[in-house]
Amino acid sequence: MPSRRSRGEERSLGILGGTFNPPHVGHLAVARHAREELALDLVLLVPAHTSPYKADGHGNGGERGGWDPGPVHRLAMCRLAVAGEDGLDVSAVEVERGGLSYTVDTLRAVHASHPNAELTFIVGADTAGTLGSWREPAEMLALAHLAVAGRAGTDRQRVLGAVGEIGGDQEDVRFLEMPTIDVSSSIARERIARGEPIEGLVGGAVAEYIAEHGLYRAGAQLTAQVSP
Secondary structure (H helix, E strand, O other): OOOOOOOOOOOOEEEEEEEOOOOOOOHHHHOOOOOOOOOOOEEEEEEEEEEEOOOOOOOOOOOOOOOOOHHHHHHHHHHHHHHOOOOOOOOOOHHHHOOOHHHHHHHHHHHOOOOOOEEEEEEHHHHHHHHHHHOOOOHHHOOOOEEEEOOOOOOHHHHHHHHHOOOOOOHEEEEEOOOOOOOOOHHHHHHOOOOOOOHHHHHHHHHHHHHHOOOOOOOOOOOOOOOO
């Protein structure tokens, strides 16, 4: 296991981005697995301010099964989700930057704040196959290694093909074999809307926060009452 270092002195950093609307046990499982398998010092969850791939122009991120309560709430939930988790932390870089959140900008920012750290961008297999449509994908792969969280049956050739098309080194791609975890943010939102318990999906602290702030309920207001 990597030795503990003070914040900012990590030699290897994993970056796991997303809307985290809300963060759930599947996100944590990917982060833990990547940290252990790749021997990373730290994995950062990076909640997006506004995803350019989900935004619908109405301020709700285009999410189905419930509203997006906003980046400030999602950031707060991510912090609760990783509290007490060794080797996991949260970065507010995209929330603080505002606007549409592009991964290449985030990787540049993390590289600037951790110039001596080796970066690994962690992404799901389905998403990895679309890298060619992202902003400056070649620059992304120049800034960070790519770790792909997949499962049995993952189409590795599709992922490797996408990496090759943008000039990336296919041999630099790491595939993380993940067990199937039947959970998603949309499932959590739908359960909340039906008044069903979600502790098993998001953990007790996040479930309590959602209940306290009335998030994802029918008629909930898209306002954030907490600060980053």
